[in-house]
Structures are given as C-alpha cells and as structure tokens.
Amino acid sequence: MRASAPAPKVLVIDDSATVCLFMASALEKAGYQVIIATDGRDGLMKALQERPDCLVLDVVLPGVSGFDVCRQLRARDPLRRLPIIMVSVKDTPLDQNWGLGQGADRYLPKPFSEETLVQLVEEVLSERFRPPWTQRIAVVNPPSPPGKEPSLTLNKLIPHRSEDANLMSSSNPLSRSVVISDKQARRLYAAIDGQKNVEELCMVIHLDVKQAPKVLQLLLDQQLIHLYGPGRRLTE
Numbered sequence: 001m002r003a004s005a006p007a008p009k010v011l012v013i014d015d016s017a018t019v020c021l022f023m024a025s026a027l028e029k030a031g032y033q034v035i036i037a038t039d040g041r042d043g044l045m046k047a048l049q050e051r052p053d054c055l056v057l058d059v060v061l062p063g064v065s066g067f068d069v070c071r072q073l074r075a076r077d078p079l080r081r082l083p084i085i086m087v088s089v090k091d092t093p094l095d096q097n098w099g100l101g102q103g104a105d106r107y108l109p110k111p112f113s114e115e116t117l118v119q120l121v122e123e124v125l126s127e128r129f130r131p132p133w134t135q136r137i138a139v140v141n142p143p144s145p146p147g148k149e150p151s152l153t154l155n156k157l158i159p160h161r162s163e164d165a166n167l168m169s170s171s172n173p174l175s176r177s178v179v180i181s182d183k184q185a186r187r188l189y190a191a192i193d194g195q196k197n198v199e200e201l202c203m204v205i206h207l208d209v210k211q212a213p214k215v216l217q218l219l220l221d222q223q224l225i226h227l228y229g230p231g232r233r234l235t236e
Contacts, residue, residue: 008125009033011052013043013069014087015061019110023056026114027121040064047073052082054121059088059099067102074103083124087112093162100194107194155199155209157227159192159216188215192225 010032012023017038024034035050037043040061047055047069055073059066070084084106086099091109099107105124108116191201198216202209216225 008053010054011035012056013037014058030118055084070102
C-alpha cells in the first residue's frame with residue numbers, strides 16, 4: 001500500500017504568541033503541519049533547517065526584521081521555491097509594494113480571518129506544486145537595438161493600487177464613463193495584486209481586454225492606481 005504524502009509544512013514567524021497560536025490553530029485545522037518562531041533569528045534558522053513548504057512572516061520582529069529575513073531567504077533561494085506571505089498591521093499601498101519588493105509573494109494586512117489566511121496559503125502552495133507542464137513559460141523578447149528601449153504595451157504594464165479597495169464597495173466610479181457592471185469594476189480593482197499585468201487581470205475577471213484602457217485611464221485620473229513597467233518603473 002502506497003503511503004500518503006505528508007501534509008505541507010508551514011512556518012509561522014510572529015513575535016506575538018497570541019497571533020502565532022491563532023494562525024497555527026487555523027492552519028492545523030486545515031490539515032497543515034505548523035512550526036512557530038517568535039523572533040527573526042530563530043525564524044531564519046528554522047526556515048533553513050526545517051525546509052517548510054510555506055512561510056508566513058510578520059514584518060516587525062525582534063532581532064532581525066521580517067524584511068531582512070525575507071531578503072536573506074531570497075538570496076539563498078533565487079528561484080523563489082519557498083512561498084512567502086508577509087503579514088503586517090501596516091497596510092498602505094507603499095507598505096505593500098515595499099514588502100513585495102523585498103521578495104514576498106503575498107502581503108496580508110492584519111487583522112485577518114482564519115479563512116483568509118488558509119485561502120492564501122492554499123493559493124501560494126497550489127502555485128508552488130503546480131505540475132511543470134501547466135506552469136507559465138516566460139517569453140524572452142529579442143534585444144532592442146542599441147540605444148533604444150523596448151516598447152511597452154498597455155497589456156504588459158502592472159497596475160498597483162494607491163487606495164484601499166473598500167472605496168469601491170459602495171459606489172462605482174466607472175459607471176459614468178465605462179459600460180461595465182459594478183461587480184466587474186470592483187473585481188478589477190480588487191484583483192490588482194502588484195504582480196499581474198493588465199492582460200492577466202482581464203483574464204482573471206473575464207473582462208474584455210479592449211475595455212481595459214478606459215477603465216485604467218479613469219482609475220489613473222482619480223489617482224486610484226499607478227502603472228509600472230519592467231524594473232518597477234512608474235509609467236506615466
């Protein structure tokens with residue numbers, strides 16, 4: 001009889017014992033193995049020794065900050081085989097963009113529910129364990145002529161939110177100028193994660209890519225989003 005595969009192992013690093021127990025309880029009920037560390041140095045050591053399948057990492061930690069832990073792990077893991085979910089009470093777009101820029105795969109503002117945590121862990125693990133033949137293949141564009149930057153298309157730009165998604169829960173700023181339902185507008189804004197480009201976001205919410213420029217332009221005019229090109233360069 002073939003032995004069943006062991007449950008995925010999740011390392012939780014947070015300096016609050018209460019928060020650690022909350023996350024550990026939620027993840028264990030969902031069937032995960034959970035390891036806990038309450039400071040950055042111990043967390044970094046356990047990440048290297050225990051080889052977890054996923055890391056839930058608080059930003060503010062004694063000794064070594066969550067940002068430093070993330071950077072050190074990414075330096076040892078340039079292929080990003082370890083999914084990292086960064087958690088913090090700081091939830092401004094600047095904080096979220098900075099956390100993702102340090103190497104985190106997801107940024108989860110505190111407080112959050114058990115369901116949200118478990119769902120996010122399942123999401124990053126499904127991406128990690130996805131069979132190779134189903135993974136996205138990166139397409140390398142041919143080099144541009146000397147002195148000429150590669151051209152950018154709107155569909156390849158990456159939107160970043162500059163306001164809270166709750167702004168769109170009660171009203172639809174797109175309804176006056178774009179023919180699109182309130183539900184689709186909220187989903188487009190909420191789907192922005194700082195990683196998917198315009199084309200990918202349209203696929204996620206089943207939006208006609210031809211409508212994307214009007215929607216994005218209105219959000220830009222209202223300063224709700226920013227668009228980034230390669231190298232996280234802000235595109236005007």
